[in-house]
């Protein structure tokens with residue numbers, strides 16, 4: 252298993268701080284940020300030092316503890332911090348879900364809020380395990396088809412829906428880790444994920460560190476590998492899933508779903524119930540973050556486009572539910588992906 256802790260509360264509730272692994276420095280440097288003020292956590296979320304829908308929610312929950320450490324009107328400080336943190340990134344609904352939950356804590360003291368933030372963190376860890384269990388069953392079913400022969404199960408993933416993106420062993424990566432642990436042969440292809448390379452910098456790093464067979468490919472190679480028959484399934488995470496199962500995830504995910512359909516491959520989304528936004532009927536209502544042009548014209552400090560060229564840089568796209576074979580949640584597998592099945596599985600206690 253991958254064993255770097257991405258998010259950790261250090262010290263007592265009244266004076267402790269939030270320690271974040273700075274994911275912008277991976278894979279070449281292991282650097283931790285010690286956040287003592289809410290704006291530091293806000294910046295860490297914005298800059299993607301902490302990223303991935305569940306991890307953003309967990310970090311924001313701990314930031315609420317920082318907000319109430321000074322003596323004074325703690326309820327007002329909590330409300331103000333939650334409003335501010337909610338403006339850091341718009342797409343991942345886990346952020347708003349966690350902030351709502353923190354604001355519903357009756358006693359806005361550092362110790363009560365820390366207990367709630369830790370509960371959110373621990374629950375996310377358990378949800379990852381359960382997603383892994385359900386996902387592994389799907390993997391096993393595919394691996395035992397006669398046409399599979401002795402070839403390892405070929406899995407394509409995009410972005411990083413791994414341990415770095417959650418409080419546990421990831422969502423899309425959870426069944427990979429369990430497969431590896433239980434001896435099911437898998438071969439993962441990780442898309443590099445332009446423009447910020449979460450696949451190359453993070454997924455390849457964490458799977459390789461854990462001893463999982465991973466091969467890094469450029470985003471534009473996926474179709475060719477599907478055609479060659481080395482991919483048996485695609486699995487990604489999600490940032491927000493609407494009531495009908497439409498799922499927002501890292502830009503490029505929708506294209507993979509279209510390719511998977513063309514090649515007759517299952518396309519799975521793995522996400523905890525905290526990623527569902529049942530208040531919105533479909534994916535058209537999901538706000539899509541637009542990020543800075545420099546990420547695509549001068550990525551990682553190297554200019555690769557003419558100065559002042561027009562750009563568009565949406566960070567996410569929406570995969571329509573018709574293209575999703577199943578959504579794997581901690582509560583079970585949503586299949587078929589439609590409004591009724593989403594409601595039945597996600598509302599299940």
Ligand code: MRU
Pocket residue numbers: 299302303304305343409410411412413416417421422423449487488489490500501502566
């Ligand atoms: O911009 P990022 O790196 O926060 O985008 C992350 C993703 O798109 C992940 O796939 C998603 O949040 C799921 S993480 C379990």
